[in-house]
Amino acid sequence: MIDGTATAEPQTVSRRSTRFRRGEFHAFAGDGAPFVYMTPSAAVYRLDDASVAVLDTLAQGDCSPDELAQALRSRFPLPEVKEAIEELVRIRAVEAFLETPRKAPPAELPAPSPAALQRASGKRVPLSTLVMNVTSKCNLSCAYCYEYGEDRLSEASDKPRFMDEPTARASVDFMFAESGDQKLVNLTFFGGETLLNFKVLKAALGYARERGATLGKRVEASLTTNATLLRSEIIDWLVENDVGVTVSMDGNKEQQDTFRVFKGGMGSYGTVAPNVKELLARHTRRPVGARVTLTKQNLDVRSIYDHLAHTLGFWEVGFAPVTTSWQRDYAIQEDGFYDMLTQFQSLAAEYLEFALAGKRHKFSNVRDTLEEIHKGLNKSHPCGAGMGLMGVATDGDVALCHRFAGSDAHKLGTVHGGVDHDKQQAWLAEHHIATKTDCKTCWARPLCAGGCYHEAHTRYGDTHRPNLHYCEWIRSWTNTCLEVYGTIAAKRPEFLQQFD
Amino acid sequence: MARVQPINKKARRVDADTLATPLAAAAAPDAAAGNDVVALQQGGAPTGPNIPLGCSFVFSPGWEVDSSGGTAGLCQPVERDLYDCYITCFWPVHVPDLYNHAPDWTAKCAAAQKDWRKIDLIFP
Ligand code: SF4
Ligand code: SF4
Numbered sequence: 001m002i003d004g005t006a007t008a009e010p011q012t013v014s015r016r017s018t019r020f021r022r023g024e025f026h027a028f029a030g031d032g033a034p035f036v037y038m039t040p041s042a043a044v045y046r047l048d049d050a051s052v053a054v055l056d057t058l059a060q061g062d063c064s065p066d067e068l069a070q071a072l073r074s075r076f077p078l079p080e081v082k083e084a085i086e087e088l089v090r091i092r093a094v095e096a097f098l099e100t101p102r103k104a105p106p107a108e109l110p111a112p113s114p115a116a117l118q119r120a121s122g123k124r125v126p127l128s129t130l131v132m133n134v135t136s137k138c139n140l141s142c143a144y145c146y147e148y149g150e151d152r153l154s155e156a157s158d159k160p161r162f163m164d165e166p167t168a169r170a171s172v173d174f175m176f177a178e179s180g181d182q183k184l185v186n187l188t189f190f191g192g193e194t195l196l197n198f199k200v201l202k203a204a205l206g207y208a209r210e211r212g213a214t215l216g217k218r219v220e221a222s223l224t225t226n227a228t229l230l231r232s233e234i235i236d237w238l239v240e241n242d243v244g245v246t247v248s249m250d251g252n253k254e255q256q257d258t259f260r261v262f263k264g265g266m267g268s269y270g271t272v273a274p275n276v277k278e279l280l281a282r283h284t285r286r287p288v289g290a291r292v293t294l295t296k297q298n299l300d301v302r303s304i305y306d307h308l309a310h311t312l313g314f315w316e317v318g319f320a321p322v323t324t325s326w327q328r329d330y331a332i333q334e335d336g337f338y339d340m341l342t343q344f345q346s347l348a349a350e351y352l353e354f355a356l357a358g359k360r361h362k363f364s365n366v367r368d369t370l371e372e373i374h375k376g377l378n379k380s381h382p383c384g385a386g387m388g389l390m391g392v393a394t395d396g397d398v399a400l401c402h403r404f405a406g407s408d409a410h411k412l413g414t415v416h417g418g419v420d421h422d423k424q425q426a427w428l429a430e431h432h433i434a435t436k437t438d439c440k441t442c443w444a445r446p447l448c449a450g451g452c453y454h455e456a457h458t459r460y461g462d463t464h465r466p467n468l469h470y471c472e473w474i475r476s477w478t479n480t481c482l483e484v485y486g487t488i489a490a491k492r493p494e495f496l497q498q499f500d
Numbered sequence: 501m502a503r504v505q506p507i508n509k510k511a512r513r514v515d516a517d518t519l520a521t522p523l524a525a526a527a528a529p530d531a532a533a534g535n536d537v538v539a540l541q542q543g544g545a546p547t548g549p550n551i552p553l554g555c556s557f558v559f560s561p562g563w564e565v566d567s568s569g570g571t572a573g574l575c576q577p578v579e580r581d582l583y584d585c586y587i588t589c590f591w592p593v594h595v596p597d598l599y600n601h602a603p604d605w606t607a608k609c610a611a612a613q614k615d616w617r618k619i620d621l622i623f624p
Contacts, residue, residue, distance in 0.1 A: 035507065043511035051503045080503070087504040090518050091511075376510020437611040489507045500509065 019099050020085065021062035022055060023092045026443035028479055030486015036093055037482055042378040042446035044485065045091055050076045051084040055093060064099070124421065126180030129389040131402035132171050134201045135192035136394055137161045140226050140268055142259045144295055144322045144330050146403065146458065147192060159406050162197050163394040167415065168204035171392045174415035175208070176215055178390075185212070189223035190391070190402040198234060205241060224248060224291070226260065228268055230275040235282055244286045247276060247314070250293060251304035258297050259330070273312065280313050287315035289364060294321045294340060295330040301343035309362040318364040319344075323455050326469070337473050345480050352484045355495050369481040370488075372447055374499035379449040380432055386412060386424060400427075400463075403454040410463070436466045444471075444478045596622035 025036045034047045036055075047055070050072075057063060057071045065085070072081050088094040136147060136159065163171075172187070179185045187208050189201045205221050212219040222244035238245060249272060250256045257267025280288055290308045294301070301319060308317045321340065324331045332340065347363045354361035361367075381387060383401070390398050391405035396415040404410035412427070413419040429435075431453070439445045450456070451467035451474070459469060488495050506515045596602040601622070608618040 038511075038514075041510060041514055042508075043506065043514045044508040045511050046505040046507050048503045048505075084503040087501045090501070091504055091514065093504075374508050376508050376513070378510070435611065435614070437614050440610045486507070 017064060017099050018096050019062050019064050020058060020068060020089075020094050020096055022058045023088075023095045024441075024443065025093050026479070026482070027055070028482045028486060030483050030488075031490040033486065033490050035482070035486040035489075036091075037373075037443065038091060038093065039443045040378060040446055041092070042373075042376040043091065044373065044376070044482070044489075045093075046486070046489070048084070050080045051088055051093075054081065054084045054088055058094065062097075124180065125387045126182045127175060127178035127388060127390060128182055128184070129186040129188060129384065130171065130175040131188045131190050131389065131391040131405070132163065132168065132201070132204065133190050133192065133391060133393055133402055133405045134163045134168070134194055134197040134204070135161060136406065137196055138191060138193040138226070139196060139228055139262065140193065140260055141263050142261070142293075144259055144293060144324060144328075146323055146454070160394045161192075163200055163392075163396075165200050165203050167392075167394070167396045168200050169207050170396060170415045172204055172208045172211060174392075174398070174418065176211060176217065178419060179217065182217070184218045184220060186220045186222070188221070188402075190405075191224070193229065194223045194225050195229040195234060198229075202237065205243070209241075220244070222246065222286075226268065227272045227275045227279070228262075230279055232278070235279055238279075239283050239285065242286060245279065245283065245288045247272075247279075247288065247290050248293070249276070249290045249308065250298055251300075252307040252311070255298050255300070255304055255307075259293075259295065276312055276314075280315075289316045289318060290314040292317065292319045294319055294332065296332050296336055297330060299332065299336055299340055299343075301340065301347060305347060305363065314362065316362045316364040316367070318368075323452070323458050325458060341473060341476055344477060348480050348484055352487055355484075355488050356492050358492070358495070366481060366484060369447070369478070370485055370496075371499045373481060373485045374496055376446075378446040381428065382449040382451050382453070385453060386427055386431075390419070400453060404457075431464060435464070438466050438468055442471065442475070444475045447478055448474050596620075 024039045026039065027034065027036050029035065030046075034052050036045050036047060037043075038045070053072050053075060054068065057068060063071070068085065069078055069081055076084075085094060089096055138145070138147070175185055175187065187205065189204075191197075194201060201223065205219075208219045208221070221241065223238075224246045225248070227247045227249065237243075248260075250258065250260055253267065253269040253273075256269040256272065260268045260272075262268060290312075292304055292308070298304070304319075305317055308314050321332050321337075322330060326333075344365065348366050351361040351363050351366045383389070385391075385401035385404075389401055390412065391400065391402035392398055392415055393406035395406075397406065397408075397411050398413045398415060398419060399405045399407055399410045400412065412424050431450075433439060433445060433449045436445075436450045439448070439450055442448070450465075451470055453463040455467050455470075456465045457463045459465075459467065485496075501515065506512045596605045602620070605620050605622060608620070609615040
């Protein structure tokens, strides 16, 4: 069925004829060839000349089959046009409807019905990733940090600064209990600075591996650190226990020391760089990545990338703009976003060059998006927070994700009492993409789905709000990644197999 | 497909699913109405993607008026009622005639949950 309202017509009006109009999609080019990204299915198709001509003609307004054939007769044989229409209708790039005077209303996204929610609550999304905030304390004081700085969310005063061992063990039990029949669970340590509580995180992972062996579940572990406290013994432990490491780092000495400073104001590059070198030299089994926070003062993506990827030799480098309210001095403003986009695009172009030559490039923002495009991810929610991913605060309170850990307003349960599943279901229903009116007509919604809840909370004080300050950026960036994807699909499709 | 080539994994899945729908029926819902809408009595749901229609599929009490004759105390929000009739029902009687008389009836209402106040009042 193509159009629910059209087929609902009673038989008495069946003498009306079929007309065609464009469906919802985003057109892009890869290696000069035309492609479409379908919204909402997230499918990617390559078009031939006849199908492009059909879509171009319909861009002028809707047409009857005759009008369409007439418009294209000089360029394509009729059977080709017909075939193109049929196929475009099948993928929904073209909609067939019965002739009526009305304009097309915006497609109604199916909101989750009470019945569907009921079913969903019976069939819970199992927990696949637990992020443990082992401490909320940090030995650096980066002004932009949401945990510590001016945009802090949790009332840290009434919470312990360090997670104790019993809570850590209870968190591990909680993780297994909520993981359903998942054979693989991910345990991620976060902070504060995780290594300030190395003793407890070590005990937690030991216990998790032991319990996992009994329960027949594999535990993948990872942690994020600022690398100031990475000693040789810790690196030994990371290697032995196969722990994935992400280092929060902002670039070369000058870049790093702009914000990533110790309490007294001394820059941290001098401490971090040698530690990172040792880590990279010895921890070779798991990819070690750098994660960069971009600010108004530190936006030179190219030189940051070169330093981290080449001078220091990280396996991959990912960038994210600082999450903050727009008034802050380090918030990236309008022109900064444009600048950041241009730089991302030039790194993406380099990624493409590498891909076509069969080489690995370290810019992980492209890689991650390509994988999502390839799989055709169509998100009901922007991320796994509150669904397959949850964050535990130092006192054992469970919240949406690590960024909300410790915030009572975003609590979903405790590691001792488990998840309040009714609350979780209600929360998920409220944050479903169907409730985001502004995203309704956006072609990028299968991938963006409104964006990070924490960003929205910081910006607008409300997790429900889509991050409209980013839309232009997100759409431009998604388009760039689609072009990269299309070009690879055209020239070196075997490269995409890694995302299968 | 000859003109449109599926590239990513999702496209291949869509392709496999929609192959069950005869192309002619997809392109001409009018002529192929017989194949397009299937009553459950005819032997269950068709293969391939399909949308169940009709209010008997959902629990929809509380139609036009509440016990006092108004709309304030309906057992579910009025916009839910409207959309049950408007989108999922084959019986376009409880709602404005969206085919002829009031085609843009809900044009300003992008999401019923938030915008239902923007649904036009229609006087027959
Ligand atoms: S937040 Fe903006 S870019 Fe993202 S889905 Fe919504 S409208 Fe699109
Ligand atoms: S809410 Fe934001 S920070 Fe939390 S998991 Fe989602 S994207 Fe990440």
